[in-house]
Amino acid sequence: MKLESLKHRASKKALIAVSIVGMFAGVCAIPAGAVAAKTIASKGLVYIIPKDTTNPYEVIADNGVKAALKTEGWRGVVDSGTTDTAAAQEPAIQAAIAAKASAIVIAANDPKALCPELEKARRAKITIIGFDSDNYCAGNLFINQANTQEIGASEVDLLAGEINDTGQIAILSAAATATNQNAWIGYMKQELTKFPNISLVATVYGNDDPTVSLTVLQGLLTQYPNLAGIISPTTVGISTAAQYLSTHESQYSNLILTGLGLPSQMGTYTGNDNVKAFELWNPFDLGSLAGWAAMEIHSGVVQNKVGATFTIPAKGTKLVEAKSWTVTKAIAGSGDPSNFVTLGAPFVFTAANVKNFNF
Numbered sequence: 623m624k625l626e627s628l629k630h631r632a633s634k635k636a637l638i639a640v641s642i643v644g645m646f647a648g649v650c651a652i653p654a655g656a657v658a659a660k661t662i663a664s665k666g667l668v669y670i671i672p673k674d675t676t677n678p679y680e681v682i683a684d685n686g687v688k689a690a691l692k693t694e695g696w697r698g699v700v701d702s703g704t705t706d707t708a709a710a711q712e713p714a715i716q717a718a719i720a721a722k723a724s725a726i727v728i729a730a731n732d733p734k735a736l737c738p739e740l741e742k743a744r745r746a747k748i749t750i751i752g753f754d755s756d757n758y759c760a761g762n763l764f765i766n767q768a769n770t771q772e773i774g775a776s777e778v779d780l781l782a783g784e785i786n787d788t789g790q791i792a793i794l795s796a797a798a799t800a801t802n803q804n805a806w807i808g809y810m811k812q813e814l815t816k817f818p819n820i821s822l823v824a825t826v827y828g829n830d831d832p833t834v835s836l837t838v839l840q841g842l843l844t845q846y847p848n849l850a851g852i853i854s855p856t857t858v859g860i861s862t863a864a865q866y867l868s869t870h871e872s873q874y875s876n877l878i879l880t881g882l883g884l885p886s887q888m889g890t891y892t893g894n895d896n897v898k899a900f901e902l903w904n905p906f907d908l909g910s911l912a913g914w915a916a917m918e919i920h921s922g923v924v925q926n927k928v929g930a931t932f933t934i935p936a937k938g939t940k941l942v943e944a945k946s947w948t949v950t951k952a953i954a955g956s957g958d959p960s961n962f963v964t965l966g967a968p969f970v971f972t973a974a975n976v977k978n979f980n981f
């Protein structure tokens with residue numbers, strides 16, 4: 623089903639609900655507690671606050687939010703800094719409050735540092751939707767790209783299979799405070815306990831900045847010349863590393879790189895000595911789901927309560943087949959207090975399929 627048809631479907635649904643209520647109203651009282659189905663408000667403004675405005679992954683996700691909003695006549699404004707820090711995101715939250723936005727869709731650079739500002743927004747009746755990287759602030763609903771544990775564990779499993787379960791490995795991450803990176807790394811460490819012959823020797827942080835990522839990668843390669851593998855759970859880190867290794871292939875022909883990458887950035891390298899497989903989901907779909915959540919929650923169509931269900935169409939590529947999403951708790955013991963909606967499962971890209979995807 624096309625996104626465009628949703629508005630009509632929603633309006634039709636509301637009409638049916640209204641007519642049913644009307645029919646009953648004529649002959650009997652409306653049952654106590656019965657509420658007419660709500661529809662998405664006819665307009666609204668959403669501040670989309672990515673980790674930064676330059677990361678190509680975030681740009682695709684932001685475009686997904688905007689596309690969903692446009693379908694319903696809502697407006698999206700992208701506002702953030704150019705470095706991955708909480709401080710760089712605060713002015714955008716303040717701008718959302720000043721603009722009397724309906725909702726904020728935010729990828730947090732820090733789980734807790736943004737809570738004072740987000741709390742001000744929440745008190746101003748702004749709906750808070752986290753996506754990509756969660757915030758641990760009151761009232762938030764996090765649109766998760768995939769099961770957090772599965773992302774971390776599957777990256778370790780992918781790499782282990784490629785290095786015969788043996789050798790030194792390192793992690794090339796993004797910002798040291800990023801909620802998503804740290805949650806995935808936590809589950810990587812847990813999964814690594816199944817592989818006694820693999821040792822994690824270092825985790826380095828490239829801040830989702832290509833220049834910093836390259837510098838810390840080079841430091842890593844100098845310090846650990848016998849590295850068997852690198853996991854980079856960031857599209858900026860993995861693409862920087864893939865590019866560098868491809869220009870030093872003879873020196874690092876035994877080093878395997880995996881992690882989370884955009885197929886459009888990784889296609890050239892996939893199938894060479896270093897890159898055999900990596901994972902991701904469709905960031906546009908993630909943004910789209912976040913956009914729908916922002917509109918539906920703000921309009922009272924769905925509530926941010928465990929068990930509530932969003933029925934919106936899957937779109938973009940065929941990576942996600944789901945047609946409805948249910949609000950759950952975060953994984954027990956994860957320390958994340960937010961309610962979650964999870965987009966789908968991570969998808970594995972290889973030389974056989976990577977060219978089929980254009981994001």
Ligand code: RAM
Pocket residue numbers: 673677679680729754755796802830855856857858882883
């Ligand atoms: C980078 C960012 C983002 C993460 C992706 C996989 O672009 O760190 O937060 O989800 O990689």
